Amino acid sequence: MAKNEAITARKKKEKRDPKGIIAPLVVLAIIYIGLEIGLRAFHVAAYVMPTPTHIIQGTIKSFAIILPDFLFTLKIICIGFCVAIPAGILLAALFSQFDIVVKAMQPVVIWLVITPMITLIPLMTLWLGTDPNLRVIIVIIQATPIICMNTLNGFIHVEQEKLELAKSIGATKLQTFVHITFMNALPQVFTGIKLGCIFSTIGAVSADFVSRGQGLGDRIIKFLKYSNFEQSYGCIILIAIIGISLYTVAEKIEKRIVLWKK
Amino acid sequence: MQEPKIKFDHVTKVFQTRSQSILAVKDYSMEIAAGEFVSILGPSGCGKSTLIRMLDGIIDTTEGDIFIDGQKVNYAKKKMPQSILRKMGFIFQQPNMLPWFTVRENIALPLRVFDLKGPEWEKRVDELLELVGLTEYAKAYPAEISGGMLQRAGVIRAMVHDPEILLMDEPFGALDELTREQMNMELLDIWTRTKKTIIFITHNIEEAVLLSSRVYVMGTHPGRLVEIVDLDLPRPRTLSMITQPKFIQYREKLEGCIGEIDLSKIK
Amino acid sequence: MKKKNKLISFLAPVVSFLLIFSLWEIACTVNEVPTWFLPKPTEIFRSMVVDFPEFWPHILVTFEVVLMGFLIAIPVGLLLASLVTSFPLVNAALSPYITFLVTTPLISLIPLLMLMMGFGLNMRITTVVIQSFAVINMNACTGFNNVPTIRRELMQSMGADPIKTYLKMTLPSAASDIFTGVRLAAIFATTTCISVEYNAGNTGLGSQIIKYSQYLKTTQSFACIFYVTIIGLIMYGLISFAQKKIISWKE
Numbered sequence: 068m069a070k071n072e073a074i075t076a077r078k079k080k081e082k083r084d085p086k087g088i089i090a091p092l093v094v095l096a097i098i099y100i101g102l103e104i105g106l107r108a109f110h111v112a113a114y115v116m117p118t119p120t121h122i123i124q125g126t127i128k129s130f131a132i133i134l135p136d137f138l139f140t141l142k143i144i145c146i147g148f149c150v151a152i153p154a155g156i157l158l159a160a161l162f163s164q165f166d167i168v169v170k171a172m173q174p175v176v177i178w179l180v181i182t183p184m185i186t187l188i189p190l191m192t193l194w195l196g197t198d199p200n201l202r203v204i205i206v207i208i209q210a211t212p213i214i215c216m217n218t219l220n221g222f223i224h225v226e227q228e229k230l231e232l233a234k235s236i237g238a239t240k241l242q243t244f245v246h247i248t249f250m251n252a253l254p255q256v257f258t259g260i261k262l263g264c265i266f267s268t269i270g271a272v273s274a275d276f277v278s279r280g281q282g283l284g285d286r287i288i289k290f291l292k293y294s295n296f297e298q299s300y301g302c303i304i305l306i307a308i309i310g311i312s313l314y315t316v317a318e319k320i321e322k323r324i325v326l327w328k329k
Numbered sequence: 330m331q332e333p334k335i336k337f338d339h340v341t342k343v344f345q346t347r348s349q350s351i352l353a354v355k356d357y358s359m360e361i362a363a364g365e366f367v368s369i370l371g372p373s374g375c376g377k378s379t380l381i382r383m384l385d386g387i388i389d390t391t392e393g394d395i396f397i398d399g400q401k402v403n404y405a406k407k408k409m410p411q412s413i414l415r416k417m418g419f420i421f422q423q424p425n426m427l428p429w430f431t432v433r434e435n436i437a438l439p440l441r442v443f444d445l446k447g448p449e450w451e452k453r454v455d456e457l458l459e460l461v462g463l464t465e466y467a468k469a470y471p472a473e474i475s476g477g478m479l480q481r482a483g484v485i486r487a488m489v490h491d492p493e494i495l496l497m498d499e500p501f502g503a504l505d506e507l508t509r510e511q512m513n514m515e516l517l518d519i520w521t522r523t524k525k526t527i528i529f530i531t532h533n534i535e536e537a538v539l540l541s542s543r544v545y546v547m548g549t550h551p552g553r554l555v556e557i558v559d560l561d562l563p564r565p566r567t568l569s570m571i572t573q574p575k576f577i578q579y580r581e582k583l584e585g586c587i588g589e590i591d592l593s594k595i596k
Numbered sequence: 597m598k599k600k601n602k603l604i605s606f607l608a609p610v611v612s613f614l615l616i617f618s619l620w621e622i623a624c625t626v627n628e629v630p631t632w633f634l635p636k637p638t639e640i641f642r643s644m645v646v647d648f649p650e651f652w653p654h655i656l657v658t659f660e661v662v663l664m665g666f667l668i669a670i671p672v673g674l675l676l677a678s679l680v681t682s683f684p685l686v687n688a689a690l691s692p693y694i695t696f697l698v699t700t701p702l703i704s705l706i707p708l709l710m711l712m713m714g715f716g717l718n719m720r721i722t723t724v725v726i727q728s729f730a731v732i733n734m735n736a737c738t739g740f741n742n743v744p745t746i747r748r749e750l751m752q753s754m755g756a757d758p759i760k761t762y763l764k765m766t767l768p769s770a771a772s773d774i775f776t777g778v779r780l781a782a783i784f785a786t787t788t789c790i791s792v793e794y795n796a797g798n799t800g801l802g803s804q805i806i807k808y809s810q811y812l813k814t815t816q817s818f819a820c821i822f823y824v825t826i827i828g829l830i831m832y833g834l835i836s837f838a839q840k841k842i843i844s845w846k847e
Contacts, residue, residue, distance in 0.1 A: 269787060
């Protein structure tokens, strides 16, 4: 009951904020009109930046060509991201069970985060062949470590009092983990997921650039070859839309679940 | 009659949130003479903190005026000038130390902000540290010393620029009972020696009676003045006075005032 | 007791790294994995030393781009965040776009930037800057927006001017959030740099990874990947060092 009330209260608060909705829209309009006028007035070459209207027109016109690539990239990012989340959390959960394993594995996880996994793209072809769908693997290995790192951080920083509380009421190890350690780490888990989302899109686009043949990254280069700048920009905007949509979904779910965070 | 040091003249404060306006303080008036020690007593949410925040220029007033030494100090939507702010020192409910400065740097912060330079001011910092027994902790970071010590640091930070008025927002509320009693005595000692004007905000009736010469009782919904109680108790006050009949009489009277507020809230 | 703990904290990761590399080594030897497919770690380490003269110029290029881009991204991100959060209306108007900038893989601009600026250092550094400043900006904004009210009130009660308030209170309050952003930016910077080098020209470790893998010189490819890791570690180490030096207090 109380939880529902909290949710509705939060919703109301969001709705009540007209500044938060109107102001960004005004900015969008200003950017759009400003670019439109500015680019025309200064005769900016299309290869530097086409006008927003031209981008939209060009993209709509070529949408039939872009669509398969868009769906492909969407698929790669979504599947990769959706595998990386449970993989990262599960690994962190496993590591966090023993102090010694945490100590041993934390630097390894950091090492994996620091190393851009996209360095493996050229070798992936060698190992697994040229099937474009294999790019999912790049997305997974690029996004999993950062999710794992943040989650692990959350798992190991539980207040001693909370663990003592669990002990005092005789909670089992599993109960303690689910109700205390995991819940306590949720804000960090979501931080990891949101970062993982950014890493996923970067991984997918990089893979497109290197392996070519399919995907929005590849399409950008193809359009550029034929000087179709409007469509190139259109593809970039589509990638941005995929990124921000995933991020927004993650954020919305976070707000639903982590009600106690300000 | 002598001009009051601080005067609230029918002050009203309305907080405007996105959806509604909340009447935090309604038509509040009071006059405080120089060197007086008064308490503002009331339950949480009665707007007592809002009052001294308006006085100290942290938030603006909606209606009415505030005067210090006969000078109007509330400028709507405009920052209060430093010349007026310098007359006041604000003591927060939490120590509110900035964790990246040492204790001494924290205490000297008002000097840096008010641009008070010179050896006499630096000497004053050391004297104040000495006064509350923090000299050996001067170079420590706030995270390294206890809550009681931090709150002492908060008190002397508010005094370092030699203000005429001290505004105290439930300063010892977060401390344990023993430390709180000790701090109250130290505060009375400081007041007797320096004769500063003090507005002390509290929800603790005993504290209010023990410390002040007059108590303003506030009620909630909206925050308003309910009663003014003059305390005719001898000074210097001591902790042993708590058991005296006159003290108990005052306490019960104030308890009565607060009790009525609670009843009116239920209605 | 404490000493023992420290020893374990130090030894545990060493053991785990040794374990990973020995398993790798043993698996390759036992299964007779061809070197072009997956080289043994010892071969990779040997190549890192033996072929070092060949790698060195590329290491320098990559390191320069990462470091320069990163060093430009920090002030850009911080400055923007300071400006945005100073004005409530600007803050409300721009906050969705700050997230937008972070979530957009700006590396998708690489082909266009190449067209405009060529393959040179400028183009590479520009790409690194635009991909990594956004995350600093976002984290710094969070930090600036989450300054406790009571600290603001303290500065207000003294009538502190905006500059003093910023330097003495706002900036240190946000310091740990800013460092979170800076740390992430370092990771973004290396990743972006490699991605740029895949596309642009034939200098930098990214281009070498591609070149070697095309010639099936997998050992050299891995050696380059390990050098990328080392660059990442150096960045990470520098940031951790700076953080310890700057944030000497506890909240």
